[in-house]
Amino acid sequence: MRFCAIALPALSSFLLFHGVPWQDPQGRRSGDALAERAREEFREHKYQAAERDFRALTRRDPSNVYAQLFLGQCLFAQQKYVDASTSFEEARELEEKHAVLSLDQKRILGDQLAMAYGMAGQPKKARVVIEEAIRRDPDYALNYYNLACAFAELGERDRMLVNISLAFKHKEHMLQGEQLPDPRSDQSFQKYLQDKQFIKLMNELGFK
Incomplete structure (x- = not known):
């Protein structure tokens, strides 16, 4: 089962190059050799090695939101979607306690948690995550887009269409440099490509 969201490389690049401060919630810098090595491995797409080192960082400091997120x-x-959702949930719980992430970082965390659930074949859990994200951040376009994906997987066409429309209504509110994709290219919507209401909405959105 597929699920929609911005591609991992784009999100990873955003995290790496938009001011992730390597410090714990008490403000202590985490710029030691292990943290730097983990980031370098991640930057070079050596995800298995990076996983090992980020795990070590989370064991050393269980309150480190950034280590859990990475x-x-x-x-x-590595397509370990169930394990990924566990780490993202832990990061979200830590963020609730310590409030160290920027708005964009919180958006990335929510996107990835929802996508991990979706890719793991758990669209109902994804829906819960996204609906909570919308309550907290009602302007962010990708929340509605991902909710549309969840409804598509659940077979709820009308709610899917409503949320695609809402996503494009909020399309100016995205991560820097990102934009909403053409819904026709997303696998979650493939079974609706011949649906008259879906085609009508695509035409209204300028996809012809």
């Missing part, structure tokens, strides 16, 4: 990214990149 661990989830490493697992996701």
